[in-house]
Amino acid sequence: MTPLLEIDDIYASYGGALVLDGVSLSVDEGETVGLIGRNGAGKSTTLLSIYGVPTVRGEIRVSGKALGKRQYEPASRGVSLVPQGKRIYPNLTVEENIMLGRASGRKGAWTVARLKELFPNLARASGRPGNQLSGGEQQMLAIARALMAEPQVLLLDEPTEGLAPVIIDELIDALRVIQEAGTALVLVEQHIRMVQQLATRFVALGKGRVVTQGAVGDLETRAVQQLVAL
Amino acid sequence: MNLAQVLNGLALGALLMILSSGLALIYGLRGVMNFSHGALYMLGAYLAYEVTSQGLSFWLALILAPLGLAIVGAALELGFFRRLQRRSHIEVGLVTFGIALVIDRLIVIVWGDNTLPVRAPKAVDGTTNVFGTDYPTYRLLMIVVAIAMAAALVLWLRNSRVGLHIRAASHDTETSGILGINVDRVSLVVVMLGGALAGLAGTLAAPYFSVSPGMGQSILITVLIVVVVGGIGSVGGAMAAALLLGLVQIMGNVWLPSVAVLVPYALLIVVLLWRPTGLAGKRV
Numbered sequence: 001m002t003p004l005l006e007i008d009d010i011y012a013s014y015g016g017a018l019v020l021d022g023v024s025l026s027v028d029e030g031e032t033v034g035l036i037g038r039n040g041a042g043k044s045t046t047l048l049s050i051y052g053v054p055t056v057r058g059e060i061r062v063s064g065k066a067l068g069k070r071q072y073e074p075a076s077r078g079v080s081l082v083p084q085g086k087r088i089y090p091n092l093t094v095e096e097n098i099m100l101g102r103a104s105g106r107k108g109a110w111t112v113a114r115l116k117e118l119f120p121n122l123a124r125a126s127g128r129p130g131n132q133l134s135g136g137e138q139q140m141l142a143i144a145r146a147l148m149a150e151p152q153v154l155l156l157d158e159p160t161e162g163l164a165p166v167i168i169d170e171l172i173d174a175l176r177v178i179q180e181a182g183t184a185l186v187l188v189e190q191h192i193r194m195v196q197q198l199a200t201r202f203v204a205l206g207k208g209r210v211v212t213q214g215a216v217g218d219l220e221t222r223a224v225q226q227l228v229a230l
Numbered sequence: 231m232n233l234a235q236v237l238n239g240l241a242l243g244a245l246l247m248i249l250s251s252g253l254a255l256i257y258g259l260r261g262v263m264n265f266s267h268g269a270l271y272m273l274g275a276y277l278a279y280e281v282t283s284q285g286l287s288f289w290l291a292l293i294l295a296p297l298g299l300a301i302v303g304a305a306l307e308l309g310f311f312r313r314l315q316r317r318s319h320i321e322v323g324l325v326t327f328g329i330a331l332v333i334d335r336l337i338v339i340v341w342g343d344n345t346l347p348v349r350a351p352k353a354v355d356g357t358t359n360v361f362g363t364d365y366p367t368y369r370l371l372m373i374v375v376a377i378a379m380a381a382a383l384v385l386w387l388r389n390s391r392v393g394l395h396i397r398a399a400s401h402d403t404e405t406s407g408i409l410g411i412n413v414d415r416v417s418l419v420v421v422m423l424g425g426a427l428a429g430l431a432g433t434l435a436a437p438y439f440s441v442s443p444g445m446g447q448s449i450l451i452t453v454l455i456v457v458v459v460g461g462i463g464s465v466g467g468a469m470a471a472a473l474l475l476g477l478v479q480i481m482g483n484v485w486l487p488s489v490a491v492l493v494p495y496a497l498l499i500v501v502l503l504w505r506p507t508g509l510a511g512k513r514v
Contacts, residue, residue: 051408075410087405089398100398102391104410149410 101148243476274432303425
């Protein structure tokens with residue numbers, strides 16, 4: 001079976017420093033993969049490389065077809081990103097932020113009403129500008145916006161960063177609903193319990209390379225924990 | 231100050247409003263302070279002269295000149311802004327300054343350096359009684375067109391899909407691209423619109439000021455001040471600042487004629503001391 005998303009031997013550098021050194025990773029339809037590693041290991045860069053930030057050498061394929069160089073292309077091919085730091089538009093209302101997801105041009109089952117059901121906080125904050133939301137609400141908004149693009153695979157970059165435990169629980173519940181809808185997830189996380197609760201497989205990065213990978217159950221072993229320094 | 235003088239201020243503000251909203255839109259999206267905007271305005275005025283001197287209607291010029299300038303805007307976006315988007319602001323600014331010089335020279339080569347007249351159409355050539363004051367109808371038309379343009383632009387930006395994409399891309403280009411917005415296409419729309427608005431302002435200015443080389447340079451500084459006072463990149467702020475500057479300029483002409491030329495700079499200093507990011511910018 002052709003993987004949904006394939007990152008094939010990619011290299012990337014920032015200002016001359018090599019940050020991805022031959023990373024390969026694949027995601028099948030409907031599966032959840034945890035992408036873990038220390039700070040600076042190259043996790044976020046791996047996700048951003050799909051969008052050409054920074055420019056990469058190597059090939060990235062969606063359903064077996066290579067992605068072009070245009071930054072807007074992954075969204076139209078069913079790959080959506082919830083970026084680190086949320087990147088909500090502070091000048092736009094909650095509803096306008098959500099509607100930006102439709103820029104992908106894809107059609108499907110996610111609607112504003114359904115997203116408000118998934119995230120009731122957003123329903124209550126509908127007309128407010130993005131900069132008047134709490135950190136948790138902004139994270140929910142970033143996920144809702146990405147879902148509005150009708151992704152086949154949703155990339156989440158540190159979605160629990162800076163959130164209270166109770167909000168993290170709400171987020172995990174929402175991500176389970178998204179999994180049940182058949183969407184594949186790539187979860188970049190420091191919060192390893194979240195990876196263990198949601199993912200079936202993990203890929204660990206260190207210094208821009210894949211250092212180990214396997215079933216999520218292997219994360220319990222001392223050897224793997226030492227390797228990825230959790 | 232009497233009603234006619236207030237209306238003169240609004241008429242000047244109307245022109246500045248049309249010009250500055252296009253400049254603010256382009257700056258918001260491309261981060262380019264387009265120093266060729268005054269030259270585009272002047273080219274619009276010369277196109278209006280050309281259309282009317284061929285015996286065609288001024289109303290037709292009001293359509294053709296903005297269309298022509300939209301095409302020039304497309305050429306600027308495709309030939310320069312898109313290719314130079316990763317270069318520094320100062321480099322791109324210098325390029326637009328060069329484009330302005332080229333347009334200025336081409337205009338002199340084609341139309342000469344004499345001042346050329348453009349007559350307002352007969353229907354708006356007389357005066358209209360406004361609350362007991364006879365006021366030139368053409369200047370009222372300028373005010374009405376500017377207000378209609380401002381309302382249409384704001385409604386379009388707030389309610390259309392493209393408007394939403396423009397507002398998003400103006401705030402964060404990279405995230406917009408990641409979300410699936412074709413930022414280059416949005417930018418093409420914005421720069422063409424900015425060009426068309428410069429063409430509209432030039433056409434409206436033609437019967438008001440006459441047409442001459444240098445008319446672009448003289449208004450460019452004022453429009454740049456409007457955009458800074460309004461809050462760089464803010465269309466709403468630029469519109470408000472344009473009307474304010476138009477009124478303040480006319481007040482200066484009436485009460486302090488010997489130093490009236492300094493009024494825009496004085497307004498710039500006062501506003502920036504009070505609100506360093508401009509009228510519509512966030513407080514720092």
